Amino acid sequence: MGEPKTIHFVSLGCAKNRVDTEVMLGVSSESGYEIVNDPGAAEVIVVNTCGFIGPAKEESVETILEMGAHKEAGTCKKLVIAGCLSQRYPEELAAELPEVDHFLGSSDMLKLREVLKGRTERMLVGNPAQYTMRADDPRVLTGQTHSAYVKIAEGCNRECSFCAIPSFRGKQRSRPIEDLVREAERLADMGVVELNLISQDTIAYGRDLPRRQSLAELLTALADVRGIRWVRAHYLYPEKLTEPLVEVLSRHDRVLPYVDMPLQHASDTVLRAMRRGHGGKRMYELVERLRKSIPDSVFRTTFIVGHPGETDDDFAELVAFVEWAEVDHVGVFLYSPEDGTRSAEMRELVEPSVAEARRDELMRVQGPISRERLQLRIGTELDVLVEGVSDESELLLQGRWWGQAPEVDGSVYLANGTARAGEIRRVLVTDAADYDLMADFVDGPVGRDAPPGEKDPRPLKVKLRTLP
Ligand code: SF4
CATH class of the missing domain: 3.80.30.20 (tm_1862 like domain)
Structure with missing residues (x-):
């Protein structure tokens, strides 16, 4: 058996696109491909594009051109474009980008199998109505595993x-x-x-x-x-x-x-x-x-x-x-x-x-x-999902309390203890910045810290609003 073939992915746009990329990563693994971080070391490069608004489209086109350079250099043998941009503008892109070998749309993730087998045509953008993701679609998670x-x-x-x-x-x-x-x-x-x-x-x-x-x-x-x-x-x-x-x-x-x-x-x-x-x-x-x-x-x-x-x-x-x-x-x-x-x-x-x-x-x-909404949390106890060592300092752990969604809402930094990534732990909030909180681990049972009505009364006072 020879070396496994290599594939590199660039995923642009929103979380929905990211899930599509994770399905294509699953397809690649099942097809025996090794996923590599360096596009210069990849035989196949897939760009999952965003076509939502103007700036996102520009970023997608720039990325395609950047990845196209690896094809010119000879390291990349196959350049594949997927996602919303190719779903929206298939003909235009096919005419403008001769370096692209295959176009998949926003619902054609599983067609990557045929592309990797080398048995298919260039234009594979399908009708989105014909695909809905299913639990048994292959998927490789990116980012945090928890x-x-x-x-x-x-x-x-x-x-x-x-x-x-x-x-x-x-x-x-x-x-x-x-x-x-x-x-x-x-x-x-x-x-x-x-x-x-x-x-x-x-x-x-x-x-x-x-x-x-x-x-x-x-x-x-x-x-x-x-x-x-x-x-x-x-x-x-x-x-x-x-x-x-x-x-x-x-x-x-x-x-x-x-x-x-x-x-x-x-x-x-x-x-x-x-x-x-x-x-x-x-x-x-x-x-x-x-x-x-x-x-x-x-x-x-x-x-x-x-x-x-x-x-x-x-x-x-x-x-x-x-x-x-x-x-x-x-x-x-x-x-x-x-x-x-x-x-x-x-x-x-x-x-x-x-x-x-x-x-x-x-x-x-x-x-x-x-800022004020976050500062109201100082002195209260919250449950935090620990994500691992902080990007800011090796001496801090980083996580999110339930009011912080991943990637968009900031973090909680923890300085006083140890925990495994993926654990949910009770913490006491000690400080607040514009988007982030500082907190210390405390002993105590976890359960959602803001239980509605049936557990401890809420320590946080929320102003009730009335119609003007
Ligand atoms: S039409 Fe667009 S903005 Fe309106 S709900 Fe649907 S996806 Fe959202």
């Missing part, structure tokens, strides 16, 4: 005017609960204790299944898998929260009351232009309901500034909402016109410099709010 993303559905049925995703990811296709439980069991066997559920529209999970299933049912089923300690749902569309969902978020010991809900804006006019199906009042009602029904919840949201038609008054409404809502984590994106969307046809454009100034202003307003 935490994994789980893609619970593909596609989206909404019609937000700024978003091109439904046009190339297709209609929503939810995976059945039984299949997701099987995947969770496999992940738990691999040492995973934290599941982060992702999709385009997580709150709509299961509505498309023949036997309608709900996000609340799914959360309960996954949290009951042996070995799974934390389940967190990302990307909840701002809909009225159903009673069963509030119930499971607030009462289940292993379902985290972490609400990640992209609100996008708070002005009626902009929300109408975005075709979100609701006005700004919904935002106030949602935050108020959340604070009342799950007072210990942690709230993450994102906004888009610079959407066509956004006036100074609209932006002022958004700022007023952000000041009122006092959410924990906020991300602000600049509007990006996308081919084939209704927003891209609108005429009342916002100057890029104005949009940038609005983004900076919103972050300036939110900064002290996030």
Whole structure:
């Protein structure tokens, strides 16, 4: 037997793309390939691209060109492009990039098998509606072994005017609960204790299944898998929260009351232009309901500034909402016109410099709010998932408490003890910075530190909000 063949992956874009890359890593391992970190040592290079918005597309093209250099140098024999960019622009890319040997779309992960066998044509971009991930798809986890993303559905049925995703990811296709439980069991066997559920529209999970299933049912089923300690749902569309969902978020010991809900804006006019199906009042009602029904919840949201038609008054409404809502984590994106969307046809454009100034202003307003929310944790006990030795110093351990999602929300630094990566430990918070906490290990049973109602009373005071 000769040396194993080598393959290198570049994964761009969001967590959903990362799961797709992990499936292609699984396909490569099954096919006998050795995965290498150095593209210069790889016979096959796969770039899993992002085609979401302008800057992401540019980054994808630059990466393809960079990887193409290894083909010119002769070390790389096969260059493969996968993901949203090739799903969106297959013909254009095929014409512009002769150095690329194969194009896969955003739902063609398993076709990599045929590519690696050397028995297939150049253009392999398929119809996304024909693929939904399954528990028995091969998968190699990247990053921390105790935490994994789980893609619970593909596609989206909404019609937000700024978003091109439904046009190339297709209609929503939810995976059945039984299949997701099987995947969770496999992940738990691999040492995973934290599941982060992702999709385009997580709150709509299961509505498309023949036997309608709900996000609340799914959360309960996954949290009951042996070995799974934390389940967190990302990307909840701002809909009225159903009673069963509030119930499971607030009462289940292993379902985290972490609400990640992209609100996008708070002005009626902009929300109408975005075709979100609701006005700004919904935002106030949602935050108020959340604070009342799950007072210990942690709230993450994102906004888009610079959407066509956004006036100074609209932006002022958004700022007023952000000041009122006092959410924990906020991300602000600049509007990006996308081919084939209704927003891209609108005429009342916002100057890029104005949009940038609005983004900076919103972050300036939110900064002290996030800081204050973290400072409220000083002196309280929390459960922390230990991730290992800190990137900052070998003398510190690093982890996350349940209110910090991986990769987006900061860390907890621990200076006074030892622990294994993947352990959930009780800590006392001693200090807070802009995004991170300092804490010491303490003795004491773990269980979610913010148990709704039935355990110790919450040490943290959360202000109840009322409608203005
Ligand atoms: S819900 Fe999200 S993915 Fe679906 S159309 Fe709206 S922005 Fe796009």
